[in-house]
Structures are given as C-alpha cells and as structure tokens.
Amino acid sequence: MHFDHTLEGYTVSNKFVNIRTGEKMFFSIFTLFIAVYTQSPFLLLLILFTMSSITIWSGVRIKHYVEMLMIPLSFLLPSIFVLAFLRGSEPVLTFSLLGMHLAMMREGLELGALLMMRSMAGISCLFFLIMTTPIAEILDTMKKFRIPGIVVELSFMVYKLIFVLIEEMESTKIAQYARLGYLRGNRIKSLSLLLSSMLVRSLEKAQNMEMALEARCYAGKMPSLKFGRETESESKVHVISPSLILIILFDACLLVMAVEGGV
C-alpha cells in the first residue's frame, strides 16, 4: 500500500469533502481532548467506535483503515505489555524467565488496558482528520486560526519531505535489491548503507529545494487555497450549518458524560 497516494486519494473524495475544514478539525481535536481527559473506559470505546465508523463510512476501505491502525499498534502493544509487570501488587500470572521471577499485576493490566483504549480513541480522532481532509486545507485553516506561521510552515515542509524521503528510499532500495542487497548475511549492512545514502541524498535534495525556493523570492509565505477557486469564498457566509450543529451536539454529550464521570 502506498500511503501517500491512498491517503491523499481519500482526502479528496470522501463523503465529507464539502464540510468545512474548520468543523472537521474542531470535531477531531475537541473529541481528542475529551479522550485525553476522561477516565471512563465506556466513553473511550464510544469515541473509538464512533470515530472509526464515521471514517470508514466516509469512504475509507476497512482494509486500509486496519492497516493504518497497525502502525501505531505495533508501538503501543509492547509498551503496554511491559507496563503490566511494573505496576500494582496483586499478581494475576507469575512465571520465571531466565531465572527471573516475573509477575503480571492486576493493576498494571487495568492501567494498560485503559491506556490502550485512550491511545486508540485518540488515534481514531486523528485518523478521522487525516483521512477526510487534505493537508493543504488543514494548514490553511491553521493559518486562519492564527497559529504562528513558523509552525504551519514547518509542518508543511515536514509533510512535503516525508514523500521526498519515501521516494528516495524506494529507489535506493530497488537499486540495492538489484545488486543482491538484503540477503541473509548482509541485511544489516544493506540497511546501514541505505540509511547513510539517504542522509546524503536528503541533504542534497534539501539544498536544491532551498535554492529553488530562494529563486522564487520565498519569504516564508505559503499561498492559501483561495487562489485556485473563484466561487467558494462568497458561498461560505453561513457560520451555522447542519454538520456543525451535529458536531457540537455530539461533543457536548461526550463532554457532559466525561465531566459527570458516572457511566
């Protein structure tokens, strides 16, 4: 799966294309805050469930969604596993490994499960945003909300360079495979060669890009999206829209449940 193309494809052709970026960002980020704040597993599961089903309903293929989820999961699971051994006093499972006595604790397990749910809920919020909204529009909206230019510009450059790096990596890797890299004995050596050549190449790329930007008098300003479209600015007079009302209702319910904490 080519994440760049698939992801970008979803962002421009999903059911929420016509909903304003600000609304989507508000929905995603406000719900994320609730997920960080709440202690209730029920609420976290509710967020995870709604967010991922909305995202999938908008047009993302389940297979791709799960594949994308696997990336953060592969970081999450090991750390949560370790956590289960570190906290608490009531052992659930004990065994010895290489002469060490290890005990899985109930408290640690519970904490791990909560953490896991919280992270997944948060990730589903962010997935909703990146799978339904083009990065250019997110950055544009960030600018509108007076987020400092340097932050917006940096995020943009990072985004752009991710793809440059992926491309460089793929072509270098193909070249290595063609010359019998990554065979049994030389896997690590091949990887180290890949990394070092990527460093050199990306520095070169960065320098070329800098020269090209300089040649066009770049002074830290990224053009906003309004230059391409002619009608949009006039049609966006309404502040209140059905989607916004829905979002506010949903988030208000979540907030009340989170504050009450009774569920």
Add this chain to the structure above:
Amino acid sequence: MSGYKDEEDIKRDAEKMVEVQDLWFSYNKEKWALKGINMELIRGEKTVLLGSNGSGKTTLLLHLNGILIPDKGRIKVSGNYLSYTKKALTEVRKRVGIVFQNPDDQIVAPIVFQDVALGPVNLRLSDGEVKNRVKRALNELNIEELSDRKAHELSEGEKKKVAIAGVLAMEPEILVLDEPTSGLDPQSSEDLITIIDSMYKQNDNMAVLVATHNVELAYEWADRVIVLSEGEIVKSGKPYEVLGDEKVIKSGRLAMPRVLRIYKGIEMAACENPGVPPRSVEELLKVMKGNLRQ
C-alpha cells in the same frame, strides 16, 4: 525560424539585459568551476548555453540571480550591478526567473495553482493580482486544466510546465531554463519547446536563456549559441557559425547537428550557392529540392 537577427552594435548595447563580466567562481577553492566568463543576454533574443555534463552551465545560471556569489568579476542585470543585500536580491530574482532542471525540487506546494502562486504571494502582491498572474501563467503554458491537480500526481512533462508557470507568474524579464527537455520523451519535449516559443513571442521584450546539451535544439531554435566547456566559453555567436566549427564541437564535447552535417556534405558535393545553412529538416529538404531541380 527563417533568417537571423542582425542588429547593429549600438542597438545591442542598449538592449543588454544581463552582462556577465569576467566571472570567476570555485566551489572548493581548489579548482575553478568558472574561469573568466563574459556573456550577455539581449532583449528579445533566444540564447542557448550549450555544454556537456559538468561544464559549469548550472553554476553559471545560479550566478544570474545571485544565488551564488562570484569570487571575481561582476554581473549587471538591467543596467545595475548585482549587490548582494536582501532587498537587491529580491529585486533581481523578480527580474531573472530560473526554472531548475528537476521540477520535483522546485514544486513545493501540494496543489498546482498553489505552487504557481508561491512567487507572487511572497512578492506580497494583492490577492487579486496573485489570482490574475496564476491564471495568466497557466494560460500561457496552456495548462489551465491542471490548476486543481495535485503536484505529485503529474507526469514529468506536466511537472516541467508547472515549474515554468511558477516562474512565469513572477513576470520575469529574463527567463532562464536549465535543461528544460531532459527526462522528457520526444513528443513532450517538442511540445515544451513549442510552448516556450509561443510564450516568448507573447512577451517580446523578454530574454530567454536555455542551458542544455541538446545540439539539435540549440541549432534549430536559438538566435545565439554560447558553448561552455570546463568553465570557459569556447565560442559564442550565430548557431551555424558556432556549431559548424569542428574545433568548437570537439572541445565542447558536443556533436554537430545532423542537419548541418548532412548539409555540409551536400554543400561540398553539389551546392553552387552556399548561403546561410538550413536549420531544420524542412529547410534542408527545401535546399535539396532546389538543387536537384537545377
């Protein structure tokens, strides 16, 4: 395409848009990359800078808008010597637009119109003016339909055009293109040259400089050819004068254009009235037909 421009020297002096005077430059202080370059670009003239790989073409181009600073020598743009203050550089870069060889280095914004707007926006033009310029630039390159496309989805030829549009939107007086046809298939490169041509005709007070190692393109298209080899200018002049010279071809590590080579053969064998050599296959065929009838 027919005939060559024959200005008088006085007029030429007045129309000099860029003057490079005895330019020396080295990257690492061990070896000179440019050794005493003297060169000028004339208003309304299409100049081709010919040179093999590593001859210093790109290095020379990067001096024209002040990205590189010469170790010795000076550069005059529109009558003023380059000074390297921030303000002066912006002014120069507005006048001298450089299209880089690799469009991927140049196209930074995710969407085409956004990238074309980058120059104008950073020149702090008004929103209306930015919109106009983006529209005009896309129109001049005949790529309005690409306006809303994502930059990384474009074909190589489309990317080149977008890169040119991005520079054109700054409305430069001097347009510099580094290897515009490299990496393009024959159809796209011909297409691109036609577009550069029509664009140049629409802005007749522009000077165009194309750096390439494509001798056929240089011979057929240029008003003036400059051959660069190992950081030195070997010869500069009208295409047939420069490219018909065996010595220049050899020291520049180039090849004589095919049309010229064939014509030279015919000329030696049969031609009675050697005049201006033909520049394109069509012109060559015309000459041959004329001679055969006689």
